[in-house]
Amino acid sequence: MARNVMNLFHLYKQTSSFLSGFNGFQILSKQRGSNSFGVFSVLNCRKSPPSKSFSTGSLSHVDREGNTAETTFDFTDENYEKIENILKKYPRNYKSSAVIALLDLVQRQCGGWIPLAAMNQVAKILEMPPIRVYEVVTFYSMFYREPIGKFNVQVCCTTPCMIRGAYDILRAIQSKFNLEPGGNSPDMMFHLEEVECLGACVNAPMMQVNDDYYEDLTVESAIQVLENLRDHKAVKVGPQNSRHQCVGIQGKTTLLSEPPGPYCRSLETEQVKKAS
Numbered sequence: 685m686a687r688n689v690m691n692l693f694h695l696y697k698q699t700s701s702f703l704s705g706f707n708g709f710q711i712l713s714k715q716r717g718s719n720s721f722g723v724f725s726v727l728n729c730r731k732s733p734p735s736k737s738f739s740t741g742s743l744s745h746v747d748r749e750g751n752t753a754e755t756t757f758d759f760t761d762e763n764y765e766k767i768e769n770i771l772k773k774y775p776r777n778y779k780s781s782a783v784i785a786l787l788d789l790v791q792r793q794c795g796g797w798i799p800l801a802a803m804n805q806v807a808k809i810l811e812m813p814p815i816r817v818y819e820v821v822t823f824y825s826m827f828y829r830e831p832i833g834k835f836n837v838q839v840c841c842t843t844p845c846m847i848r849g850a851y852d853i854l855r856a857i858q859s860k861f862n863l864e865p866g867g868n869s870p871d872m873m874f875h876l877e878e879v880e881c882l883g884a885c886v887n888a889p890m891m892q893v894n895d896d897y898y899e900d901l902t903v904e905s906a907i908q909v910l911e912n913l914r915d916h917k918a919v920k921v922g923p924q925n926s927r928h929q930c931v932g933i934q935g936k937t938t939l940l941s942e943p944p945g946p947y948c949r950s951l952e953t954e955q956v957k958k959a960s
């Protein structure tokens with residue numbers, strides 16, 4: 685028994701000294717979807733870069749040209765103005781609450797991804813330890829830590845979209861633009877992802893491209909939307925058929941006339957009545 689305890693103690697010491705050779709960022713890399721610290725991520729951190737984007741692949745940082753701790757990053761003047769306005773929303777001692785808003789600014793400024801130097805700059809502005817910024821970036825799948833294609837195509841494949849043909853659309857996009865889910869097209873125009881429900885199920889199947897939703901898709905209309913975006917042609921956001929917003933296919937069937945009373949009471953009138 686005593687020997688077993690000693691063995692465990694030695695194992696603990698060896699593991700601790702092994703881990704101390706890595707910096708905090710690597711040690712605290714978390715396995716997505718679990719709360720346990722990513723010891724396996726640590727063990728894998730010297731391996732070759734992941735084949736998928738960081739939103740779905742490894743969470744360990746890998747130095748690449750233009751993405752090292754030494755790379756410089758700074759916000760534009762316009763974004764510094766935005767930061768000033770964002771920070772006004774929080775008490776001075778809770779500046780760190782603005783971390784997601786600032787990371788979103790970084791991602792938009794950098795064309796869809798967040799370099800390590802930018803995370804460090806955010807930490808400096810918000811006066812928080814860099815590790816806490818890394819934790820936020822690695823936790824949320826909407827932040828990318830590697831360059832992605834100009835158009836981030838997220839195809840919803842949850843049940844309502846799936847039974848309306850989402851996988852046909854996903855496969856068609858893959859073969860048309862030569863990319864895999866989690867990857868970029870060779871011309872870096874598109875980044876493709878299979879995602880869960882985006883909250884537009886009533887107009888299924890649908891996809892999100894950057895900030896916009898494209899709904900009521902067919903294989904043909906999905907490809908057409910992406911080709912138009914690539915070729916800088918006009919695209920219609922929202923339903924790609926004749927549907928207006930999310931009105932049923934048979935048209936509006938309720939609330940066709942002025943609703944009958946009783947209506948909301950008017951507090952002003954009641955106050956006047958009371959006073960008189």
Ligand code: FES
Pocket residue numbers: 840841842843844845846880881882883884885886888889890
């Ligand atoms: S299932 Fe696709 S948007 Fe909800």
